[in-house]
Amino acid sequence: MNPADAAEQLNTIRTLMERAALYRRALGPTLVGLGVLGLAAGALGYGVGIGQDHSRTFVLYWSAVALLGVVGASLQMRRQALGAAEPFFTPPTRRIVGAMLPVYAVAIVGTVYLTLLFGALTKVMAETLLPFWMALHGLALHAAGHFTFRGIRWLGWAFIAAGLAVGGLWALTRADLPTLSQAHLLMGAVFGLGHLLAGGWILAAERRALP
Amino acid sequence: MNPEPFLQLDRVIHEKGRLAILAALAASPELAFTELRSLLQMTDGNLTTHIRTLQEAGYVAVTKSYREQRPLTTCSLTPAGREAFTRQVDLLAQIVAETRKL
Numbered sequence A: 001m002n003p004a005d006a007a008e009q010l011n012t013i014r015t016l017m018e019r020a021a022l023y024r025r026a027l028g029p030t031l032v033g034l035g036v037l038g039l040a041a042g043a044l045g046y047g048v049g050i051g052q053d054h055s056r057t058f059v060l061y062w063s064a065v066a067l068l069g070v071v072g073a074s075l076q077m078r079r080q081a082l083g084a085a086e087p088f089f090t091p092p093t094r095r096i097v098g099a100m101l102p103v104y105a106v107a108i109v110g111t112v113y114l115t116l117l118f119g120a121l122t123k124v125m126a127e128t129l130l131p132f133w134m135a136l137h138g139l140a141l142h143a144a145g146h147f148t149f150r151g152i153r154w155l156g157w158a159f160i161a162a163g164l165a166v167g168g169l170w171a172l173t174r175a176d177l178p179t180l181s182q183a184h185l186l187m188g189a190v191f192g193l194g195h196l197l198a199g200g201w202i203l204a205a206e207r208r209a210l211p
Numbered sequence B: 001m002n003p004e005p006f007l008q009l010d011r012v013i014h015e016k017g018r019l020a021i022l023a024a025l026a027a028s029p030e031l032a033f034t035e036l037r038s039l040l041q042m043t044d045g046n047l048t049t050h051i052r053t054l055q056e057a058g059y060v061a062v063t064k065s066y067r068e069q070r071p072l073t074t075c076s077l078t079p080a081g082r083e084a085f086t087r088q089v090d091l092l093a094q095i096v097a098e099t100r101k102l
Helices: A003-020 A028-048 A055-083 A091-118 A122-147 A150-173 A180-209 B004-008 B016-026 B033-040 B044-056 B079-101
Strands: B060-067 B070-077
Touching (some): A003 B033, A003 B079, A028 A055, A028 A180, A055 A180, A091 A122, A122 A180, A150 A180, B016 B033, B016 B044, B016 B060, B016 B070, B033 B044
Antiparallel strands (some): B060 B070
């Protein structure tokens, strides 16, 4: 062996160790599924006017949508794992769950806290909850992005930016705050379109990479 | 140049494919056979041969089980395998460092 071979082997080892620790399941279909769910939930919430006068109903509705999203995404990933004859809860999966869990714990506790404190003030809830949820979901994705494709980190930044933009806009302009009914539309647009566009982009990139 | 690190290189894991298997397993507590195959882009036969060699050297443990009524083969590094891999990486780093000194 010559020293150049040794350097090359070290480089290969580093690359392989990094790749082995990363979550590599196809995220495109999962993100598209979440996007469709977000858009449908937003449209249904606005159309039917779910919880437009009761912020607790609004919170419960979107919590149920989030739970449905988590269960659906888990089932889809489990199906992928079974199809590839691989275990579902692999070490990279554990790392991702570990990275996202603290942020979602803050989101759950924060939502309960805000609902108990300002539950009666529907406009304040719409003003506070939406940027809070968007930014925290972005932080969770950004944390997960360190253990999977780099693009997930960018998706995280996009949600963080959306949360800051929405919150900042309302705080700075004191614009006419949305009703909870209108908030459904904004939730559907940001969460639905955000995931749908990211999933579509990943699927297109995978198709381009095919030989 | 000091020839000592060259002489100490482990012949079993000196081969690129086997070193790659140990590198992947060093980064993860265990990996399914199929995960290793797609990560290293090896054929089934090639990967099986390398894993058998590593298993015989006591560097890799192979577990066969059933999950969801499907056979699942997982591989993990044994303590001896981790030690051999660490030693090999140290030796490679030593070789590179000595070259830079020249």
